[in-house]
Amino acid sequence: ATAVAAPRLIVFQGAADSTVHAMNAGRLVARAAALAGARPRVEEVLEVNDRRVARSIALGSNGAPAVELWMIDGAGHAWSGGSPDGSYADARGPDASAEMLRFFLGR
Numbered sequence: 001a002t003a004v005a006a007p008r009l010i011v012f013q014g015a016a017d018s019t020v021h022a023m024n025a026g027r028l029v030a031r032a033a034a035l036a037g038a039r040p041r042v043e044e045v046l047e048v049n050d051r052r053v054a055r056s057i058a059l060g061s062n063g064a065p066a067v068e069l070w071m072i073d074g075a076g077h078a079w080s081g082g083s084p085d086g087s088y089a090d091a092r093g094p095d096a097s098a099e100m101l102r103f104f105l106g107r
């Protein structure tokens with residue numbers, strides 16, 4: 001059998017989401033970090049458009065982020081950073097699309 005690398009994971013969770021409980025995000029992140037053998041998390045608090053965002057990062061064995069969790073205060077069940085014209089979109093951000101590109105394509 002050939003060893004398979006653990007997939008990288010980035011999760012955005014609205015702390016006010018009444019559709020998907022925040023506990024699910026925590027469980028996904030913990031499982032992915034364990035599979036990746038990720039080191040303890042680096043945690044930081046960001047301010048995005050007057051909104052508090054707690055960002056947790058688990059580093060893989062190569063020192064690069066293997067798992068990230070963005071917990072967004074005041075956000076409900078919506079795409080973070082989406083168009084204000086869209087349904088289930090929260091234009092206040094952070095911009096989930098841009099952060100996913102950074103996470104998956106950045107070196």
